[in-house]
Amino acid sequence: MPTSKRRKAKIQVRDLTMRYGDKLIQQNLNFDILERDVFIIMGGSGCGKSTLLKHLIGLYMPAKGQILLDRQDIWTVPPSQREALLRHFGVTYQAGALISSMTLAENIAMPLEMYTQLSTGEIADLVELKLSLVGLAGFQEYYPSEISGGMLKRASLARAIALDPDVLFFDEPSAGLDPISSRRLDDLILQLNESLCATIVVVTHELASIFAIGNNAIFLDAKSKTMIANGHPRDLLDNSTDQRVQRFLRRQASE
Amino acid sequence: MTKTISQFSCHANGRQFQIDLLGSWDKENGVPQALSVFAKIPAGTNKLLVSGEQLGAWDSSLVSFLLQIHLEAERRHWQVEYQRVPQGVGQLLQLALAVPESRVPHQEPPHTFAENLGFQSIVIWRVVNDFISFIGELTAASGRFWRGQARYRKVDFWWLVQDAGPHSLPIVTLISLLIGMILAFVGAVQLERFGASIFVANLVGLAMAREMSSMMTAIIMAGRTGAAYAAQLGSMQVNEEIDGLKTMGVSPMEFLVIPRMLALVLMMPLLTIYANLMGMLGGAIVSITMLDVSWSQFVGQLVGSVSLKHFVIGLVKSVLFAVVVAMSGCFTGLRSARSATAVGQATTSAVVLGIVLIIVTDSLVTIATTILDI
Ligand SMILES: Nc1ncnc2c1ncn2[C@@H]1O[C@H](COP(=O)(O)OP(=O)(O)OP(=O)(O)O)[C@@H](O)[C@H]1O
Numbered sequence: 129m130p131t132s133k134r135r136k137a138k139i140q141v142r143d144l145t146m147r148y149g150d151k152l153i154q155q156n157l158n159f160d161i162l163e164r165d166v167f168i169i170m171g172g173s174g175c176g177k178s179t180l181l182k183h184l185i186g187l188y189m190p191a192k193g194q195i196l197l198d199r200q201d202i203w204t205v206p207p208s209q210r211e212a213l214l215r216h217f218g219v220t221y222q223a224g225a226l227i228s229s230m231t232l233a234e235n236i237a238m239p240l241e242m243y244t245q246l247s248t249g250e251i252a253d254l255v256e257l258k259l260s261l262v263g264l265a266g267f268q269e270y271y272p273s274e275i276s277g278g279m280l281k282r283a284s285l286a287r288a289i290a291l292d293p294d295v296l297f298f299d300e301p302s303a304g305l306d307p308i309s310s311r312r313l314d315d316l317i318l319q320l321n322e323s324l325c326a327t328i329v330v331v332t333h334e335l336a337s338i339f340a341i342g343n344n345a346i347f348l349d350a351k352s353k354t355m356i357a358n359g360h361p362r363d364l365l366d367n368s369t370d371q372r373v374q375r376f377l378r379r380q381a382s383e
Numbered sequence: 384m385t386k387t388i389s390q391f392s393c394h395a396n397g398r399q400f401q402i403d404l405l406g407s408w409d410k411e412n413g414v415p416q417a418l419s420v421f422a423k424i425p426a427g428t429n430k431l432l433v434s435g436e437q438l439g440a441w442d443s444s445l446v447s448f449l450l451q452i453h454l455e456a457e458r459r460h461w462q463v464e465y466q467r468v469p470q471g472v473g474q475l476l477q478l479a480l481a482v483p484e485s486r487v488p489h490q491e492p493p494h495t496f497a498e499n500l501g502f503q504s505i506v507i508w509r510v511v512n513d514f515i516s517f518i519g520e521l522t523a524a525s526g527r528f529w530r531g532q533a534r535y536r537k538v539d540f541w542w543l544v545q546d547a548g549p550h551s552l553p554i555v556t557l558i559s560l561l562i563g564m565i566l567a568f569v570g571a572v573q574l575e576r577f578g579a580s581i582f583v584a585n586l587v588g589l590a591m592a593r594e595m596s597s598m599m600t601a602i603i604m605a606g607r608t609g610a611a612y613a614a615q616l617g618s619m620q621v622n623e624e625i626d627g628l629k630t631m632g633v634s635p636m637e638f639l640v641i642p643r644m645l646a647l648v649l650m651m652p653l654l655t656i657y658a659n660l661m662g663m664l665g666g667a668i669v670s671i672t673m674l675d676v677s678w679s680q681f682v683g684q685l686v687g688s689v690s691l692k693h694f695v696i697g698l699v700k701s702v703l704f705a706v707v708v709a710m711s712g713c714f715t716g717l718r719s720a721r722s723a724t725a726v727g728q729a730t731t732s733a734v735v736l737g738i739v740l741i742i743v744t745d746s747l748v749t750i751a752t753t754i755l756d757i
Pocket residue numbers: 148151153172173174175176177178179180222
């Protein structure tokens with residue numbers, strides 16, 4: 129990775145509090161995601177990782193605090209401009225989230241049809257490229273219900289990279305994949321990071337992935353309802369004095 | 384198998400209270416209530432000693448009993464000591480106690496009448512609030528649609544039109560034919576006594592044109608298409624498809640709701656015209672076979688007596704019904720929570736809400752036409 133000394137902050141989170149109704153999920157979150165980071169959000173099950181991701185992509189409005197994209201608060205700009213800002217994002221969801229009534233090709237073509245002036249033929253070529261990138265060439269005419277869970281993950285990645293986004297978000301990309309596919313997905317993420325110069329945000333609790341791809345991370349804790357560590361995963365492993373972080377990263381059961 | 388009653392004996396020993404586990408513990412024999420033990424403990428105790436010296440075979444009934452004891456003792460800030468308890472029991476107990484999950488109580492369901500009333504009022508208030516903002520968003524999206532800025536797929540739209548229109552024909556045929564026949568029957572019995580059987584045509588014509596065909600078609604569509612919309616959007620919510628759309632900058636209102644509403648608004652008036660014809664045909668069949676009325680007499684009477692304005696009122700109503708049916712289906716679907724049960728509930732409430740809104744709209748239109756004298 130080209131480590132120019134001064135990379136700019138892509139996404140800044142300031143004093144973020146997240147709630148569902150009255151239910152507090154996380155509070156006092158403060159961290160920066162730099163350009164071309166592979167940023168990991170980790171923490172135990174149910175601590176609010178997916179929730180944080182959905183806040184970062186502007187799907188939910190924060191109960192308190194700000195989320196800045198390129199130094200612009202995504203919630204104070206007018207809605208039309210926010211839409212334009214958010215178009216720089218590509219997202220793959222935990223549940224896949226491809227439109228089930230459309231084929232893979234139609235799913236991937238949709239953002240292209242909407243935001244570009246390309247002809248049908250050009251779009252078809254691009255769709256083929258994106259599908260080949262994720263190893264699904266030839267599956268254009270399949271419906272999401274006709275392919276396996278792992279293929280679905282990759283197909284939704286193909287849709288996420290349709291518009292060559294600046295920032296790519298993954299919610300548990302390797303959950304439910306066999307070790308080899310999950311390793312291949314990690315490689316793919318790194319390649320996208322390098323070749324597209326994309327900033328990448330990954331929610332995961334696969335230790336292997338965390339150390340293989342991450343160069344910055346935060347750790348959310350369900351009990352104290354806030355982040356308890358922030359830094360390079362290896363640094364956290366070597367230097368963090370927090371018991372909870374150590375136990376997680378070293379895969380130890382409690383006590 | 385020998386049946387020993389699972390048991391224990393206990394005695395106080397100063398500030399310490401000892402529980403001796405005896406014999407074999409087996410789920411078949413039931414699990415003693417931990418609280419019954421605490422009832423026997425004298426005041427001033429601050430330590431429990433559990434001894435397994437005389438314990439025979441055991442299963443999870445023992446662990447469950449000990450867990451209850453342990454939790455209760457913890458609540459009272461007592462110390463608990465285990466003596467000669469089998470290693471397996473100790474490990475299971477440790478595992479059960481080591482749940483790191485914060486024990487935040489799940490929101491308690493309401494118990495008393497007052498609590499229930501308050502709880503339900505809040506729920507209803509939220510639904511009404513959501514419905515109003517749904518209408519607002521829908522209006523905004525319709526605005527964008529008329530300006531040609533809405534994003535939706537034409538293919539989806541034609542598919543929806545086909546499903547709402549042609550595919551509904553069989554059931555609309557059956558129901559309206561039968562409704563026409565029922566109306567004619569009821570009318571015939573009364574009118575024949577006065578020798579006025581020909582007026583059956585007036586009755587069937589007027590009732591179908593003004594009320595029955597639009598209303599029955601709407602109710603059929605609420606059960607058929609409105610429910611389907613709720614199920615479609617609900618399962619899209621479960622799969623995070625709706626979130627996916629939003630992140631692509633596609634408004635679910637434009638992409639999902641507008642085409643559905645448009646399909647119904649286009650198809651319902653056509654179905655209503657068709658239902659009119661079928662209903663009148665039903666009326667004619669009954670009149671011709673039961674009464675002494677000929678085909679041409681029936682048609683002549685009908686055309687002469689039912690003016691165009693009644694048909695127009697029926698058609699206007701069918702457009703309004705289309706809007707409320709599509710709204711209730713889409714609203715409940717989009718509001719669905721993320722589970723299979725929730726989608727089922729959304730479907731049910733789509734039908735209920737749809738039918739309620741149909742009847743309410745119909746009453747409002749009736750009041751309005753009465754006041755305006757049309
Ligand atoms: N729509 C919702 N309404 C209310 N509470 C919710 C909702 N979605 C999630 N929650 C709650 O928020 C908390 C965090 O959920 P979230 O899905 O963010 O967890 P997570 O860290 O992604 O977990 P996992 O690793 O299992 O995916 C959970 O306790 C969950 O019960």
